[in-house]
Amino acid sequence: MTSRRHFLQKITASGLALPFLPSLKAEAEHLHTFNGEPYQGPVLRVAIMGLGSYGTRVAEAMRDCKMAKLTGVISGTPSKVKDWQSKYGIPEKNCYNYENFDNIKNNPDIDAVYVITPNGLHKDQVIRVAKAGKHAICEKPMAINAAEGQEMVDACKKANVKLLVGYRMHFEPKTLEIIRMRKAGEFGKVLFFQGLSGFTIGDPRQWRLNKKLAGGGAMMDIGIYSINGARYMVGEEPVWVTAQETKTNPEKFKEGVDETIQFQLGFPSGAVASCLSTYTMNNLDRFFLNGEKGFAEMQPSTGYGPIKGRTHAGELTHPHVTHQTVQMDEMAGIILQGKQPVVPVDGEEGLKDLKIIDAIFLAVKSGKKVDLKL
Template structure:
């Protein structure tokens, strides 16, 4: 496999509609079988970075009710031409990486979704904020916590929203496990396991370039286990330990991690044991254990369908395209100030970055690293 995108794409099947979720969680704004035409405000989005995932988001947005693809930003002129035709995007809403600051004068664009290599996120989001547009940024939000804070500060100064592409925060089976945990159905949470990994291909790709990626597997796939541990356990970790293994120092150069085992401890006494790797296939599993029951999800973070079970039986919420739900929900966050069950704002992205920084430090020093609140 060439990338995480290829790995997750293999898990994708065609979407079907989804009924309202059971339990105490608020229902998502999901498509109905015969929906009434939406009459409210629509979030008009330009996508910055027209690669494979940018295309996936663009395709998913074609069935959104509250979000619409209206613009494109790329360093490749031929891609801009292709997107104009494929998605009916006006030429005046297409920009290059050099001139996209001009979106400041384009009243047809409300937000820009940054889907570029991690190392470019900070500068591009800050430029979006200075242009007065809301910023949606793919995860990880930046390559370290310092950069993440700079992005948050820039968006606050410009009075625009900063949201992060945590699509799993809107995924129905994931939300059902969170609902069960909140309702006490697992009892006191004791343990979480997260396995995230695949065998990466092309050694020349940007994901193996420290400057562009900010690391290796941890920044690409390991972040799923970090974020998953937080929303599954329902707490913020207070310490981490980590051990790094590297079998191919030619492919995985200095600062580009191949495999990291890491552990997290939570205030309640719950612990997490996680694996992030670029050298093992088929690792996409979450397991949560409590005094009264368990939840197991495999695949746990792929594009879908997510599959899982708990001590009460199989999770049977139907699948719907993650990015469609995400973009409609982000429109509700921006326009209606809706509070999602699991945050997707800049502070949420920053929390993951602080943990990643601590994991890298723990792997380097061999010591437990305490996390500040």
């Protein structure tokens, strides 16, 4: 039987180009329940593309959403589609595969598609979603390099649809509290950030260790958290990067698939960041921010939760919320109501992280400091 990876590679190469059709708006009023209370208002109707473990996590979290509802699925595995139909009450007319999902253009039950597939497939799939006139939510990293990311941004602008990226931490309460404190000057002048992101990866045959599908290794999967975290914790855009790679297992981590990269970022104010991205060490999920007047520490900092944090003022005690539930409700607000999040989650935000990743890989290869213009 052809593996899912080979199937995805095969069908992605044959994406269909369709003329742009205007996006269908969500229902003006839709009755939905949230924590037992009726919610009457606009609801974003979402199809999930890619029914793997994270797609399942998002689907489960959306059961508690008030402004977003799972209404469709896109998958290359018919058995998964049947399971999801039964579990989430999805009608047959809202089920698609990777070859025919362009037909969502004719389906008023779907307003947006959440693309949760291997990184190397994001560009073509998001562009097809945009051409079908639907809003696109894309899991991070948005693409495998900045050039692809720019194509996605341009395609969504041309189609007049939103492109959002799955930055769930941008809505996490403890994270937002630290950002509030930093903006209020409670840390004083920010001097230093440290981001540690890593775990020991298993099966060497998985797509995350396939250069074509992943676009790299640990940096594309876990290191991006430290890149993005450095930006929203410091509150500036970096202007230079240096980086060094360590590879202890070239059989598992082949050419173009990074195992461990240490990288440093410099910011206009003089603040610096020192970060680690790895696929060979566990217990690495920590952010630390230091300023002239105080500090903030988060550990775990980006896991599914509960996030734990403290500052010079004491422990952060905000209750844990399911990240994906909040993310999808907030993204519905962005799409349906034009809400502006504290930290952006749009395609331009995703593009900035991709530019930094490109620069990190260049710094590793050249051994030199690479200037950034974001």
